[in-house]
Amino acid sequence: MATGVKSSAAQRIDTVAALRDAAITTLLAFGLFLPLIGFHTVTNIRNELELDTRWPLLFSIVAVVGVARLAYSFLLAPWLERIKLRPVATTTPAWRATFGKWFVPFCIGFVIVYPAIIIAATGFGGALKWVDNFGIQILIYVMLGWGLNIVVGLAGLLDLGYVAFYAVGAYAYALLAKEFGFSFWILLPLAGVMSSFWGILLGFPVLRLRGDYLAIVTLAFGEIIRIVLVNWVDVTNGYAGISGIPRPSFFGIPFNASDDGFAATFGLEFSPIYRTIFLYYLILALALLTAFVTVRLRRLPVGRAWEALREDEIACRSLGINTTHTKLTAFGMGAMFAGFAGSFFAARQGFISPESFTFLESATILAIVVLGGMGSQIGVAIAAIAMIGGTEIMRELEFLKHIFGESFDPTQYRMLLFGFAMVIIMVLRPRGLISSRAPSVFLKDPKPVPVDPVKQGHG
Amino acid sequence: MTNAGDILLRVEHLTMRFGGLVAVDDLSFEARQGEITALIGPNGAGKTTVFNCITGFYKPSEGRIGLCHGDAAIWSELDALTESGKRGITRGDSGLYLLERMPDYLVTQNARVARTFQNIRLFPGMTLLENLLVAQHNALMVASGYTLFGIFGLPSYHRAERASVEKARDWLNRVGLIHRADDPAGDLPYGDQRRLEIARAMCTDPVLLCLDEPAAGLNPRESALLNELLMSIGNEHGISILLIEHDMSVVMEISDHVVVLDYGIKISDGAPEVVRNDPKVIAAYLGVPDHELEKAGAEIGR
Ligand SMILES: Nc1ncnc2c1ncn2[C@@H]1O[C@H](COP(=O)(O)OP(=O)(O)OP(=O)(O)O)[C@@H](O)[C@H]1O
């Protein structure tokens, strides 16, 4: 009873505070959006700039912000409080355990039959887009996320230049395949080795640095690689990029309309979908390889040392662990998977240019890892599907044009929506979608361990 | 081969300067095989700095730190080793190492000196068992063929891992934490964390265990448990212990030999009862601020 009275009293005080809060937010929004949205310049017929105003848009956006703030104070904040107070379940219910056990096999099964489902649903013509844009595209990022997860999630080394190794893999494949005519299957491991080599080379001078400093140097490294690709025109062809990169063949049988092409050999009618499906299974195999190797490594001394390094580097050194070597293996291993993904990317596109390897790519991959929950493979996969699939879905939302008018291009709001989604997830789940880690070894029962139990207590 | 009472660690003219501050000034002392050597002194005396020099975390400004494995006869080669510029030598089962020349991880890996920290440094998000397995990293690394055999799941690696888990289980039993083996280390109460850190250090197979204030923050019951543990490590495993401690009752009860530091200078060195009655030691402890004066006086004058 007493608590009921108290909480309703608290509620009343809340109302005043919430209204004041909303008023301040509205004012702030007005101040911010007045120059940003309220005014804009247009060029008239005589090529002169004119100032135009957009009052209705400005006021509606400011109003939305104010209402959203009110909604937050009255609905979201109390709800978050309640979640915090809710007693933590000490035993996991039975259905969760069964779900946990079957979830991963189910997902793997699903991605394996995915092309068949799509073809059954949309036919050959429509399937191309769904397998390519949704299947292959997402799987590349799942693989990159899993690769970066080794460096950031397990070893705790903040790497903002991961895309550099992706670029090394892509250019290694493109140049060697064009110049020397090596096949994809030779170049795939070679590209991995090269990226790994660059990863270790960068690692040597850099890994004494920690945290923010390491992040800045890796960021710079990513930019250096990109700028070299732009400026070393003799080799990389600069901004124009490299085109006509040989495509991977089906163990020697090319995917084309010729007589010894894939379709003809197997007595099928020619269709580009075969190549796409082949590429889909190729990247699926590569991604699963990444996951498998990571799972294995986590249970080996190296993997455990990576995680220990993330927790406390000084303690690692006191236990006789060579932290430089340990960091280098993490860097090299992460870079190797980026190199695999890069050579796959070049082989799939047939064309690469420095545009594909900008900082935004690194940021996207890092966002996938952070959103997924550092160190969690399933979390990273879910985050990759949400982020990359989300981007692709935006292209499909043509109906929004009917609401917002013809000039509305949903893909342009991608970054805005990402930012928004990221803020929401970070508010609700500050440690990522999946914030527990499975112990690498156990005596009795393998219950998941919440990440960082000590720090989390302090909120 | 190894005889209790042989010299294990020999610190000579150790000096550590931080800018103008001389934290340790020309310190020499010895620690003997199978004994518990205590390093005591008022706050800021430089005890932790000595530990950091011995374990390779700091490179001393001056001085030599020798450590011997096995037969003490190898000490005769100390000067030759110093001249040669090498980090250490081995003769059959015996070895001699110059710790000031080794980076921190090699001090643990090759010279087999393990340590704990004044402010506990566990891997809080990892389970107790994992903490103890990380401590066996180097042995497991070799068993896993530097990851190569491990990744293909060869049986030889599985055997080695099972042996490591057994060893970890053994230590968890000894420190009374076996029932929490699968819990994150960060969830343990303070006293348990201290004991886990000691167990973790022991899993590296040391010949010398350096403990930085292991009894700090423990209640009397936990403190008694700790004393028992330290005595048993010394007696059963023949492992020598170097101990920093503020709590005089612990020092007097368990140590065989006490070294007293004040402002980086050694002011006394000897058996506990000798040190306790040394006027310089009493003066140093009386020199500390008021609130500690009573306590120190009471403890020393007992
Ligand atoms: N890395 C460092 N840089 C500069 N000064 C240091 C450093 N480490 C220690 N010192 C200084 O050296 C002196 C000795 O410190 P130390 O930590 O060794 O004392 P201590 O005997 O362990 O004290 P306590 O009982 O408080 O743990 C102090 O004056 C300290 O400020």
Ligand SMILES: [Mg+2]
């Ligand atoms: Mg200290």
